[in-house]
Amino acid sequence: MSDEATQNSGNPAFSKNPSPGASPPTVAELEGILRNNRVPLSRIDEVWPNLYIGDMTVAHDRFRLWKLGITHVLNAAHKQIASSGCQDFYGCSMDYYGIAASDVPHFDIAAYFYSASEYIHRALDIMGELETILESSRAQLNHVDEVWPNLYIGDLLIAHDRKQLRKMGITHVLNAAHSKWGSKGDQIFYGKKINYCGIAADDSPDFDLSMYFYTAAEQIHQTLNTPDAKLLVHCILGMSRSASLVLAYLMIYHNRSLLSAVDRLILYRPISPNRGFLEQLRNLDIELNDKKKQQLAQDHT
Incomplete structure:
Protein backbone atom coordinates (compact mmCIF):
# COMPACT_ATOMS: atom_id res chain seq x y z
CA MET A 1 0.00 0.00 0.00
CA ASP A 125 10.20 0.48 13.23
CA ILE A 126 11.02 -3.20 12.85
CA MET A 127 14.74 -2.68 12.29
CA GLY A 128 15.19 -0.66 15.45
CA GLU A 129 13.18 -3.18 17.45
CA LEU A 130 15.15 -6.08 16.02
CA GLU A 131 18.47 -4.51 16.95
CA THR A 132 17.20 -3.80 20.48
CA ILE A 133 16.06 -7.41 20.87
CA LEU A 134 19.36 -8.78 19.55
CA GLU A 135 21.31 -6.63 22.00
CA SER A 136 19.12 -7.84 24.89
CA SER A 137 20.12 -11.49 24.58
CA ARG A 138 21.54 -12.89 27.82
CA ALA A 139 22.56 -16.21 26.31
CA GLN A 140 26.23 -17.10 26.67
CA LEU A 141 28.24 -17.29 23.47
CA ASN A 142 29.70 -20.78 23.06
CA HIS A 143 31.51 -22.43 20.20
CA VAL A 144 28.28 -24.29 19.44
CA ASP A 145 24.66 -24.17 20.66
CA GLU A 146 21.59 -26.27 19.92
CA VAL A 147 18.97 -23.68 18.90
CA TRP A 148 16.30 -26.07 17.60
CA PRO A 149 15.98 -29.84 18.06
CA ASN A 150 19.02 -31.38 16.30
CA LEU A 151 19.93 -28.00 14.75
CA TYR A 152 23.12 -26.32 15.94
CA ILE A 153 24.76 -22.97 15.22
CA GLY A 154 28.50 -22.77 15.72
CA ASP A 155 31.74 -21.04 14.87
CA LEU A 156 34.79 -22.00 12.85
CA LEU A 157 36.56 -23.69 15.76
CA ILE A 158 33.82 -26.26 16.34
CA ALA A 159 33.39 -26.72 12.59
CA HIS A 160 37.05 -27.73 12.31
CA ASP A 161 36.92 -30.07 15.34
CA ARG A 162 35.86 -33.26 13.56
CA LYS A 163 36.39 -35.37 16.68
CA GLN A 164 34.01 -33.23 18.71
CA LEU A 165 31.47 -33.21 15.88
CA ARG A 166 31.50 -37.01 15.85
CA LYS A 167 30.95 -37.04 19.63
CA MET A 168 27.98 -34.72 19.18
CA GLY A 169 26.53 -36.97 16.50
CA ILE A 170 26.66 -34.30 13.77
CA THR A 171 25.79 -35.88 10.42
CA HIS A 172 25.49 -32.74 8.25
CA VAL A 173 27.35 -29.44 8.03
CA LEU A 174 26.10 -26.29 6.30
CA ASN A 175 28.96 -23.80 6.03
CA ALA A 176 27.82 -20.24 5.28
CA ALA A 177 31.46 -19.11 4.98
CA HIS A 178 32.66 -21.65 2.43
CA SER A 179 36.15 -20.78 1.13
CA LYS A 180 36.23 -17.64 3.30
CA TRP A 181 38.84 -16.55 5.84
CA GLY A 182 40.34 -19.60 7.55
CA SER A 183 37.53 -21.96 6.55
CA LYS A 184 38.80 -25.42 5.59
CA GLY A 185 35.39 -26.99 5.17
CA ASP A 186 34.55 -29.10 2.13
CA GLN A 187 33.40 -32.66 1.54
CA ILE A 188 36.97 -34.00 1.45
CA PHE A 189 37.71 -32.42 4.86
CA TYR A 190 34.72 -34.13 6.50
CA GLY A 191 34.93 -37.46 4.69
CA LYS A 192 32.12 -39.91 4.14
CA LYS A 193 30.50 -39.73 7.60
CA ILE A 194 29.41 -36.09 7.42
CA ASN A 195 27.45 -34.57 4.54
CA TYR A 196 28.73 -31.13 3.60
CA CYS A 197 27.09 -28.14 1.91
CA GLY A 198 28.91 -24.85 1.42
CA ILE A 199 27.67 -21.32 0.72
CA ALA A 200 30.37 -18.77 -0.12
CA ALA A 201 28.73 -15.79 1.61
CA ASP A 202 30.45 -12.60 2.71
CA ASP A 203 29.51 -11.07 6.06
CA SER A 204 28.84 -7.73 4.40
CA PRO A 205 25.63 -5.64 4.40
CA ASP A 206 25.97 -5.46 0.61
CA PHE A 207 26.07 -9.23 0.12
CA ASP A 208 22.79 -10.72 -1.16
CA LEU A 209 22.32 -13.62 1.24
CA SER A 210 18.62 -13.76 0.38
CA MET A 211 19.42 -15.72 -2.79
CA TYR A 212 20.22 -18.66 -0.48
CA PHE A 213 17.30 -18.35 1.96
CA TYR A 214 15.04 -20.89 0.28
CA THR A 215 17.73 -23.36 -0.79
CA ALA A 216 19.37 -23.31 2.65
CA ALA A 217 15.99 -23.61 4.38
CA GLU A 218 15.14 -26.60 2.21
CA GLN A 219 18.51 -28.19 3.01
CA ILE A 220 17.93 -27.69 6.75
CA HIS A 221 14.36 -28.97 6.50
CA GLN A 222 15.33 -32.12 4.62
CA THR A 223 18.21 -32.84 6.99
CA LEU A 224 16.10 -32.48 10.14
CA ASN A 225 13.51 -34.81 8.63
CA THR A 226 16.16 -37.48 8.11
CA PRO A 227 16.15 -40.07 10.94
CA ASP A 228 19.01 -39.59 13.47
CA ALA A 229 20.38 -36.58 11.59
CA LYS A 230 21.99 -33.61 13.34
CA LEU A 231 22.96 -30.46 11.51
CA LEU A 232 25.61 -27.85 12.26
CA VAL A 233 25.15 -24.48 10.53
CA HIS A 234 28.24 -22.34 10.93
CA CYS A 235 30.20 -19.40 9.57
CA ILE A 236 33.24 -17.75 11.19
CA LEU A 237 31.78 -16.59 14.51
CA GLY A 238 28.38 -18.27 14.24
CA MET A 239 26.52 -14.99 14.73
CA SER A 240 25.67 -13.38 11.38
CA ARG A 241 25.65 -15.52 8.22
CA SER A 242 24.74 -18.83 9.84
CA ALA A 243 22.19 -17.22 12.18
CA SER A 244 20.51 -15.46 9.24
CA LEU A 245 20.06 -18.74 7.36
CA VAL A 246 18.57 -20.42 10.44
CA LEU A 247 16.20 -17.48 10.93
CA ALA A 248 15.08 -17.84 7.31
CA TYR A 249 14.47 -21.57 7.90
CA LEU A 250 12.25 -20.90 10.93
CA MET A 251 10.30 -18.30 8.98
CA ILE A 252 9.82 -20.41 5.85
CA TYR A 253 9.15 -23.82 7.37
CA HIS A 254 7.75 -23.00 10.81
CA ASN A 255 5.62 -19.94 9.95
CA ARG A 256 7.55 -17.76 12.37
CA SER A 257 7.61 -14.02 11.95
CA LEU A 258 11.08 -12.51 11.93
CA LEU A 259 10.60 -11.18 15.46
CA SER A 260 9.38 -14.56 16.68
CA ALA A 261 12.31 -16.37 15.04
CA VAL A 262 14.79 -13.93 16.60
CA ASP A 263 13.13 -14.33 20.01
CA ARG A 264 13.57 -18.11 19.68
CA LEU A 265 17.24 -18.06 18.72
CA ILE A 266 18.44 -15.55 21.31
CA LEU A 267 17.13 -17.83 24.06
CA TYR A 268 19.95 -20.23 23.18
CA ARG A 269 22.63 -18.16 21.45
CA PRO A 270 23.49 -14.48 21.04
CA ILE A 271 23.32 -13.63 17.34
CA SER A 272 24.16 -10.50 15.38
CA PRO A 273 23.19 -10.51 11.70
CA ASN A 274 24.53 -7.43 9.97
CA ARG A 275 21.99 -4.73 9.06
CA GLY A 276 21.95 -5.75 5.39
CA PHE A 277 20.99 -9.31 6.34
CA LEU A 278 18.31 -7.96 8.70
CA GLU A 279 16.87 -5.91 5.84
CA GLN A 280 16.81 -9.02 3.63
CA LEU A 281 15.14 -11.04 6.38
CA ARG A 282 12.60 -8.25 6.81
CA ASN A 283 11.84 -8.43 3.09
CA LEU A 284 11.39 -12.19 3.45
CA ASP A 285 9.02 -11.54 6.36
CA ILE A 286 6.95 -9.17 4.20
CA GLU A 287 6.93 -11.68 1.32
CA LEU A 288 5.75 -14.52 3.56
CA ASN A 289 3.09 -12.28 5.14
CA ASP A 290 1.81 -11.34 1.70
CA LYS A 291 1.49 -15.03 0.85
CA LYS A 292 -0.47 -15.58 4.07
CA LYS A 293 -2.80 -12.71 3.18
CA GLN A 294 -3.36 -14.12 -0.31
CA GLN A 295 -4.11 -17.54 1.15
CA LEU A 296 -6.48 -15.99 3.68
CA ALA A 297 -8.29 -14.13 0.91
CA GLN A 298 -8.64 -17.37 -1.08
CA ASP A 299 -9.96 -19.19 2.01
CA HIS A 300 -12.71 -16.57 2.36
CA THR A 301 -13.80 -16.73 -1.30
Whole structure:
Protein backbone atom coordinates (compact mmCIF):
# COMPACT_ATOMS: atom_id res chain seq x y z
CA MET A 1 0.00 0.00 0.00
CA SER A 2 1.51 3.34 -1.00
CA ASP A 3 1.62 6.60 0.94
CA GLU A 4 -0.02 8.23 -2.09
CA ALA A 5 -3.04 5.96 -1.86
CA THR A 6 -3.46 6.82 1.81
CA GLN A 7 -3.04 10.55 1.33
CA ASN A 8 -5.32 10.81 -1.72
CA SER A 9 -8.30 9.24 0.04
CA GLY A 10 -11.00 11.29 1.77
CA ASN A 11 -12.52 14.64 0.90
CA PRO A 12 -10.60 16.56 -1.81
CA ALA A 13 -11.87 19.90 -0.48
CA PHE A 14 -9.05 20.01 2.04
CA SER A 15 -5.33 19.95 1.32
CA LYS A 16 -3.54 16.91 2.72
CA ASN A 17 -0.35 18.96 3.10
CA PRO A 18 -1.47 22.43 4.20
CA SER A 19 0.94 25.31 4.00
CA PRO A 20 2.71 26.40 7.20
CA GLY A 21 0.47 28.56 9.37
CA ALA A 22 -2.76 27.34 7.77
CA SER A 23 -5.67 26.90 10.17
CA PRO A 24 -6.69 23.30 10.90
CA PRO A 25 -10.23 22.28 9.92
CA THR A 26 -12.98 22.75 12.48
CA VAL A 27 -14.68 19.80 14.18
CA ALA A 28 -17.72 20.36 11.96
CA GLU A 29 -15.54 20.26 8.85
CA LEU A 30 -13.86 17.07 10.04
CA GLU A 31 -17.26 15.46 10.68
CA GLY A 32 -18.25 16.40 7.14
CA ILE A 33 -15.17 14.69 5.74
CA LEU A 34 -15.93 11.55 7.74
CA ARG A 35 -19.59 11.48 6.62
CA ASN A 36 -18.52 11.72 2.98
CA ASN A 37 -16.15 8.76 3.28
CA ARG A 38 -17.23 6.04 0.81
CA VAL A 39 -14.75 3.32 1.80
CA PRO A 40 -16.72 0.17 2.71
CA LEU A 41 -16.37 -0.91 6.34
CA SER A 42 -14.52 -4.19 6.85
CA ARG A 43 -13.54 -6.14 9.94
CA ILE A 44 -9.96 -5.06 9.34
CA ASP A 45 -8.22 -2.71 6.90
CA GLU A 46 -4.59 -1.88 6.21
CA VAL A 47 -4.52 1.93 6.46
CA TRP A 48 -0.74 2.41 6.33
CA PRO A 49 2.01 -0.06 5.40
CA ASN A 50 1.81 -2.83 8.05
CA LEU A 51 -0.64 -0.78 10.16
CA TYR A 52 -4.19 -2.11 10.49
CA ILE A 53 -7.41 -0.84 12.05
CA GLY A 54 -9.98 -3.46 13.00
CA ASP A 55 -12.93 -4.32 15.19
CA MET A 56 -13.28 -6.56 18.22
CA THR A 57 -14.25 -9.62 16.18
CA VAL A 58 -10.95 -9.72 14.32
CA ALA A 59 -9.05 -8.74 17.48
CA HIS A 60 -10.38 -11.88 19.16
CA ASP A 61 -9.59 -14.09 16.14
CA ARG A 62 -6.01 -15.02 17.05
CA PHE A 63 -5.68 -17.50 14.20
CA ARG A 64 -6.60 -14.87 11.62
CA LEU A 65 -4.21 -12.36 13.23
CA TRP A 66 -1.46 -14.97 13.05
CA LYS A 67 -2.18 -15.59 9.36
CA LEU A 68 -2.01 -11.85 8.74
CA GLY A 69 1.39 -11.75 10.44
CA ILE A 70 0.24 -9.40 13.22
CA THR A 71 2.96 -9.01 15.85
CA HIS A 72 1.56 -6.14 17.96
CA VAL A 73 -1.93 -5.26 19.17
CA LEU A 74 -2.99 -1.83 20.51
CA ASN A 75 -6.44 -2.13 22.08
CA ALA A 76 -8.11 1.25 22.66
CA ALA A 77 -11.03 -0.50 24.40
CA HIS A 78 -9.03 -2.37 27.02
CA LYS A 79 -11.31 -3.79 29.74
CA GLN A 80 -14.37 -2.34 28.02
CA ILE A 81 -17.55 -4.27 27.17
CA ALA A 82 -16.78 -7.80 25.85
CA SER A 83 -13.11 -7.02 25.19
CA SER A 84 -10.96 -10.04 26.06
CA GLY A 85 -7.66 -8.46 25.06
CA CYS A 86 -4.67 -8.69 27.37
CA GLN A 87 -1.12 -10.04 27.14
CA ASP A 88 -2.19 -13.46 28.46
CA PHE A 89 -4.88 -13.68 25.76
CA TYR A 90 -2.35 -13.12 22.94
CA GLY A 91 0.52 -15.07 24.50
CA CYS A 92 4.17 -14.67 23.63
CA SER A 93 3.62 -14.44 19.87
CA MET A 94 2.10 -10.92 20.00
CA ASP A 95 2.94 -7.83 22.02
CA TYR A 96 -0.08 -6.17 23.64
CA TYR A 97 -0.76 -2.60 24.75
CA GLY A 98 -4.15 -1.70 26.21
CA ILE A 99 -5.78 1.71 26.69
CA ALA A 100 -8.99 1.70 28.74
CA ALA A 101 -10.71 4.44 26.74
CA SER A 102 -14.46 5.06 26.78
CA ASP A 103 -16.22 6.04 23.53
CA VAL A 104 -17.94 9.10 25.01
CA PRO A 105 -17.40 12.78 24.06
CA HIS A 106 -16.07 13.81 27.48
CA PHE A 107 -13.37 11.09 27.64
CA ASP A 108 -9.90 12.64 27.39
CA ILE A 109 -8.27 10.36 24.81
CA ALA A 110 -5.71 13.10 24.14
CA ALA A 111 -3.92 11.88 27.26
CA TYR A 112 -2.86 8.82 25.23
CA PHE A 113 -1.95 10.47 21.90
CA TYR A 114 1.80 10.51 22.50
CA SER A 115 2.14 7.15 24.25
CA ALA A 116 0.00 5.40 21.62
CA SER A 117 1.90 7.11 18.80
CA GLU A 118 5.21 6.04 20.29
CA TYR A 119 3.97 2.44 20.59
CA ILE A 120 2.81 2.42 16.96
CA HIS A 121 6.06 4.02 15.79
CA ARG A 122 8.21 1.49 17.64
CA ALA A 123 6.11 -1.44 16.38
CA LEU A 124 6.49 -0.29 12.78
CA ASP A 125 10.20 0.48 13.23
CA ILE A 126 11.02 -3.20 12.85
CA MET A 127 14.74 -2.68 12.29
CA GLY A 128 15.19 -0.66 15.45
CA GLU A 129 13.18 -3.18 17.45
CA LEU A 130 15.15 -6.08 16.02
CA GLU A 131 18.47 -4.51 16.95
CA THR A 132 17.20 -3.80 20.48
CA ILE A 133 16.06 -7.41 20.87
CA LEU A 134 19.36 -8.78 19.55
CA GLU A 135 21.31 -6.63 22.00
CA SER A 136 19.12 -7.84 24.89
CA SER A 137 20.12 -11.49 24.58
CA ARG A 138 21.54 -12.89 27.82
CA ALA A 139 22.56 -16.21 26.31
CA GLN A 140 26.23 -17.10 26.67
CA LEU A 141 28.24 -17.29 23.47
CA ASN A 142 29.70 -20.78 23.06
CA HIS A 143 31.51 -22.43 20.20
CA VAL A 144 28.28 -24.29 19.44
CA ASP A 145 24.66 -24.17 20.66
CA GLU A 146 21.59 -26.27 19.92
CA VAL A 147 18.97 -23.68 18.90
CA TRP A 148 16.30 -26.07 17.60
CA PRO A 149 15.98 -29.84 18.06
CA ASN A 150 19.02 -31.38 16.30
CA LEU A 151 19.93 -28.00 14.75
CA TYR A 152 23.12 -26.32 15.94
CA ILE A 153 24.76 -22.97 15.22
CA GLY A 154 28.50 -22.77 15.72
CA ASP A 155 31.74 -21.04 14.87
CA LEU A 156 34.79 -22.00 12.85
CA LEU A 157 36.56 -23.69 15.76
CA ILE A 158 33.82 -26.26 16.34
CA ALA A 159 33.39 -26.72 12.59
CA HIS A 160 37.05 -27.73 12.31
CA ASP A 161 36.92 -30.07 15.34
CA ARG A 162 35.86 -33.26 13.56
CA LYS A 163 36.39 -35.37 16.68
CA GLN A 164 34.01 -33.23 18.71
CA LEU A 165 31.47 -33.21 15.88
CA ARG A 166 31.50 -37.01 15.85
CA LYS A 167 30.95 -37.04 19.63
CA MET A 168 27.98 -34.72 19.18
CA GLY A 169 26.53 -36.97 16.50
CA ILE A 170 26.66 -34.30 13.77
CA THR A 171 25.79 -35.88 10.42
CA HIS A 172 25.49 -32.74 8.25
CA VAL A 173 27.35 -29.44 8.03
CA LEU A 174 26.10 -26.29 6.30
CA ASN A 175 28.96 -23.80 6.03
CA ALA A 176 27.82 -20.24 5.28
CA ALA A 177 31.46 -19.11 4.98
CA HIS A 178 32.66 -21.65 2.43
CA SER A 179 36.15 -20.78 1.13
CA LYS A 180 36.23 -17.64 3.30
CA TRP A 181 38.84 -16.55 5.84
CA GLY A 182 40.34 -19.60 7.55
CA SER A 183 37.53 -21.96 6.55
CA LYS A 184 38.80 -25.42 5.59
CA GLY A 185 35.39 -26.99 5.17
CA ASP A 186 34.55 -29.10 2.13
CA GLN A 187 33.40 -32.66 1.54
CA ILE A 188 36.97 -34.00 1.45
CA PHE A 189 37.71 -32.42 4.86
CA TYR A 190 34.72 -34.13 6.50
CA GLY A 191 34.93 -37.46 4.69
CA LYS A 192 32.12 -39.91 4.14
CA LYS A 193 30.50 -39.73 7.60
CA ILE A 194 29.41 -36.09 7.42
CA ASN A 195 27.45 -34.57 4.54
CA TYR A 196 28.73 -31.13 3.60
CA CYS A 197 27.09 -28.14 1.91
CA GLY A 198 28.91 -24.85 1.42
CA ILE A 199 27.67 -21.32 0.72
CA ALA A 200 30.37 -18.77 -0.12
CA ALA A 201 28.73 -15.79 1.61
CA ASP A 202 30.45 -12.60 2.71
CA ASP A 203 29.51 -11.07 6.06
CA SER A 204 28.84 -7.73 4.40
CA PRO A 205 25.63 -5.64 4.40
CA ASP A 206 25.97 -5.46 0.61
CA PHE A 207 26.07 -9.23 0.12
CA ASP A 208 22.79 -10.72 -1.16
CA LEU A 209 22.32 -13.62 1.24
CA SER A 210 18.62 -13.76 0.38
CA MET A 211 19.42 -15.72 -2.79
CA TYR A 212 20.22 -18.66 -0.48
CA PHE A 213 17.30 -18.35 1.96
CA TYR A 214 15.04 -20.89 0.28
CA THR A 215 17.73 -23.36 -0.79
CA ALA A 216 19.37 -23.31 2.65
CA ALA A 217 15.99 -23.61 4.38
CA GLU A 218 15.14 -26.60 2.21
CA GLN A 219 18.51 -28.19 3.01
CA ILE A 220 17.93 -27.69 6.75
CA HIS A 221 14.36 -28.97 6.50
CA GLN A 222 15.33 -32.12 4.62
CA THR A 223 18.21 -32.84 6.99
CA LEU A 224 16.10 -32.48 10.14
CA ASN A 225 13.51 -34.81 8.63
CA THR A 226 16.16 -37.48 8.11
CA PRO A 227 16.15 -40.07 10.94
CA ASP A 228 19.01 -39.59 13.47
CA ALA A 229 20.38 -36.58 11.59
CA LYS A 230 21.99 -33.61 13.34
CA LEU A 231 22.96 -30.46 11.51
CA LEU A 232 25.61 -27.85 12.26
CA VAL A 233 25.15 -24.48 10.53
CA HIS A 234 28.24 -22.34 10.93
CA CYS A 235 30.20 -19.40 9.57
CA ILE A 236 33.24 -17.75 11.19
CA LEU A 237 31.78 -16.59 14.51
CA GLY A 238 28.38 -18.27 14.24
CA MET A 239 26.52 -14.99 14.73
CA SER A 240 25.67 -13.38 11.38
CA ARG A 241 25.65 -15.52 8.22
CA SER A 242 24.74 -18.83 9.84
CA ALA A 243 22.19 -17.22 12.18
CA SER A 244 20.51 -15.46 9.24
CA LEU A 245 20.06 -18.74 7.36
CA VAL A 246 18.57 -20.42 10.44
CA LEU A 247 16.20 -17.48 10.93
CA ALA A 248 15.08 -17.84 7.31
CA TYR A 249 14.47 -21.57 7.90
CA LEU A 250 12.25 -20.90 10.93
CA MET A 251 10.30 -18.30 8.98
CA ILE A 252 9.82 -20.41 5.85
CA TYR A 253 9.15 -23.82 7.37
CA HIS A 254 7.75 -23.00 10.81
CA ASN A 255 5.62 -19.94 9.95
CA ARG A 256 7.55 -17.76 12.37
CA SER A 257 7.61 -14.02 11.95
CA LEU A 258 11.08 -12.51 11.93
CA LEU A 259 10.60 -11.18 15.46
CA SER A 260 9.38 -14.56 16.68
CA ALA A 261 12.31 -16.37 15.04
CA VAL A 262 14.79 -13.93 16.60
CA ASP A 263 13.13 -14.33 20.01
CA ARG A 264 13.57 -18.11 19.68
CA LEU A 265 17.24 -18.06 18.72
CA ILE A 266 18.44 -15.55 21.31
CA LEU A 267 17.13 -17.83 24.06
CA TYR A 268 19.95 -20.23 23.18
CA ARG A 269 22.63 -18.16 21.45
CA PRO A 270 23.49 -14.48 21.04
CA ILE A 271 23.32 -13.63 17.34
CA SER A 272 24.16 -10.50 15.38
CA PRO A 273 23.19 -10.51 11.70
CA ASN A 274 24.53 -7.43 9.97
CA ARG A 275 21.99 -4.73 9.06
CA GLY A 276 21.95 -5.75 5.39
CA PHE A 277 20.99 -9.31 6.34
CA LEU A 278 18.31 -7.96 8.70
CA GLU A 279 16.87 -5.91 5.84
CA GLN A 280 16.81 -9.02 3.63
CA LEU A 281 15.14 -11.04 6.38
CA ARG A 282 12.60 -8.25 6.81
CA ASN A 283 11.84 -8.43 3.09
CA LEU A 284 11.39 -12.19 3.45
CA ASP A 285 9.02 -11.54 6.36
CA ILE A 286 6.95 -9.17 4.20
CA GLU A 287 6.93 -11.68 1.32
CA LEU A 288 5.75 -14.52 3.56
CA ASN A 289 3.09 -12.28 5.14
CA ASP A 290 1.81 -11.34 1.70
CA LYS A 291 1.49 -15.03 0.85
CA LYS A 292 -0.47 -15.58 4.07
CA LYS A 293 -2.80 -12.71 3.18
CA GLN A 294 -3.36 -14.12 -0.31
CA GLN A 295 -4.11 -17.54 1.15
CA LEU A 296 -6.48 -15.99 3.68
CA ALA A 297 -8.29 -14.13 0.91
CA GLN A 298 -8.64 -17.37 -1.08
CA ASP A 299 -9.96 -19.19 2.01
CA HIS A 300 -12.71 -16.57 2.36
CA THR A 301 -13.80 -16.73 -1.30
